[in-house]
Amino acid sequence: MATEVKPLVEVDEPNTLDDMFDYSRPPKVVYDATIYEEINGEVVKFDPQEALKRDLVVTDTTFRDGQQARPPYTVEQQVKLFDMMAKLGGPNGVIRQTEFFLYTANDRRALDDCRALGHKFPEVTSWIRADKGDFRLVKEAEVHETGLLTPSSDYHIFYKLKKDRKKAFDDYIEIVDAAWEAGIRPRVHLEDVTRADIDGFVKPYVGELVRRSEQVAPDMHVKIRLCDTMGFGVPSPGVALPRSIPKLVHTMTHELGLPHECLEWHGHNDFHKVHINGATAWMYGCNAVNTTLFGFGERTGNPPLEGALIEYISLHGDLCGIDTMMIQEMADYMRSIGVDIAPNYPFIGRDFNTTRAGIHAGGLRSDERIYNIFDTTTLFGRPPRVSITDKSGVDGVALWVNNFLGLEGDDKLSKIKVHKVARWVMDQYEVHSRMSAITDDELAEQVKINLPDYYARKAG
Numbered sequence: 001m002a003t004e005v006k007p008l009v010e011v012d013e014p015n016t017l018d019d020m021f022d023y024s025r026p027p028k029v030v031y032d033a034t035i036y037e038e039i040n041g042e043v044v045k046f047d048p049q050e051a052l053k054r055d056l057v058v059t060d061t062t063f064r065d066g067q068q069a070r071p072p073y074t075v076e077q078q079v080k081l082f083d084m085m086a087k088l089g090g091p092n093g094v095i096r097q098t099e100f101f102l103y104t105a106n107d108r109r110a111l112d113d114c115r116a117l118g119h120k121f122p123e124v125t126s127w128i129r130a131d132k133g134d135f136r137l138v139k140e141a142e143v144h145e146t147g148l149l150t151p152s153s154d155y156h157i158f159y160k161l162k163k164d165r166k167k168a169f170d171d172y173i174e175i176v177d178a179a180w181e182a183g184i185r186p187r188v189h190l191e192d193v194t195r196a197d198i199d200g201f202v203k204p205y206v207g208e209l210v211r212r213s214e215q216v217a218p219d220m221h222v223k224i225r226l227c228d229t230m231g232f233g234v235p236s237p238g239v240a241l242p243r244s245i246p247k248l249v250h251t252m253t254h255e256l257g258l259p260h261e262c263l264e265w266h267g268h269n270d271f272h273k274v275h276i277n278g279a280t281a282w283m284y285g286c287n288a289v290n291t292t293l294f295g296f297g298e299r300t301g302n303p304p305l306e307g308a309l310i311e312y313i314s315l316h317g318d319l320c321g322i323d324t325m326m327i328q329e330m331a332d333y334m335r336s337i338g339v340d341i342a343p344n345y346p347f348i349g350r351d352f353n354t355t356r357a358g359i360h361a362g363g364l365r366s367d368e369r370i371y372n373i374f375d376t377t378t379l380f381g382r383p384p385r386v387s388i389t390d391k392s393g394v395d396g397v398a399l400w401v402n403n404f405l406g407l408e409g410d411d412k413l414s415k416i417k418v419h420k421v422a423r424w425v426m427d428q429y430e431v432h433s434r435m436s437a438i439t440d441d442e443l444a445e446q447v448k449i450n451l452p453d454y455y456a457r458k459a460g
Helices: 048-053 075-089 105-115 132-141 154-160 165-181 198-213 245-255 274-284 305-316 325-336 358-366 376-380 393-405 419-430 440-450 452-459
Strands: 035-039 042-046 057-060 095-100 123-129 145-151 185-191 223-227 263-266 288-291
Touching (some): 035 245, 042 245, 048 274, 075 095, 075 105, 075 325, 095 105, 105 132, 132 165, 145 165, 154 165, 165 185, 185 198, 198 245, 223 245, 245 263, 245 274, 263 274, 274 288, 274 305, 288 305, 305 325, 325 376, 393 419, 393 452, 419 440, 440 452
Parallel strands (some): 057 095, 057 288, 145 185, 223 263, 263 288
Antiparallel strands (some): 035 042
């Protein structure tokens, strides 16, 4: 059967799909269909629009899991980052909570000093082992909610804890009861859930926690954090439990009756799926995604906080009170305390919106929307840049020179005007066999030599 070829549709004006790619915002995720998926033998309707009506939030573990991948932050550093985090998340509390260790004097002082700032969001919570003795620390800290580590896979129950399932089950239930008795809301962390026996252990355990929650006040209901400890989670439909994120979330919300607002996702990046896994958990019924600033976390790291916020904006089509400029301020602060950030790291790396290719530079020079993800100047204070190498061509040099001189619109210099500077650049590689990029200082000097009037105007 011959393939039908659709006719070309000519237009008078370009269709730049502005409903999806409004340059003033990160591109909006537009869903145009309801998804039907078979989950545990049941055909489940997944309505993306319904998902966005839920109170989706970001939670943070920069001061807990984030400190398991680096030297400890000082108290002053934690207070500074917490203060910036509150401004970043905005008045709507998109960054809803952050958790702290309680085991050292510095941990407790950092928690107290952060709370003393008086921010409504993020709410300060704690994290402890499933040990009744640790509740003394929680009570002393006077926090309303604490995380409780309860490993859920047989790898952890048998090989790490040296227990059987019944012993682990009973011990976990006892520690959760102790939290309620102490007036503390338990947030139960199902460690290694993507390697656990869901039917044999997780369902009985979480089901019992949900049943017991019915006996306490709503603001004390148990929360469940699904911990993809080794990054084994998979977002694709049709994947079997325990690795299927859609099936894990459906099990919690539909089979066990856990409210969406009581479910949280915590991932790791061992298989490069950490961000998409978190976004998938959101859309399938998990209200909270747990993150760390710039993804710093144990081993390969956790969902990056700033990535989740940009995803949040993309899903909602609005900034929702998020102060995107704080992302860059926090990155600058991290660099100032000696944290290395890869040059090509999305949104904050030195070169994340820098091109070296001449054809890309030509596109940027014509219209920066062609090769820039969104208006990074307005949202991040980071205009698109070009780094000059032997691949940059005259277009790249022209873009750099115009940016350096601050020329826009009709005032921009043409490729002909900058050809002497471009020729000097090519001589560095063709004549002098240079192997490194041209520095900004070198280019500025060439502008001074070859375009003295323009240089003097800038200097003046």
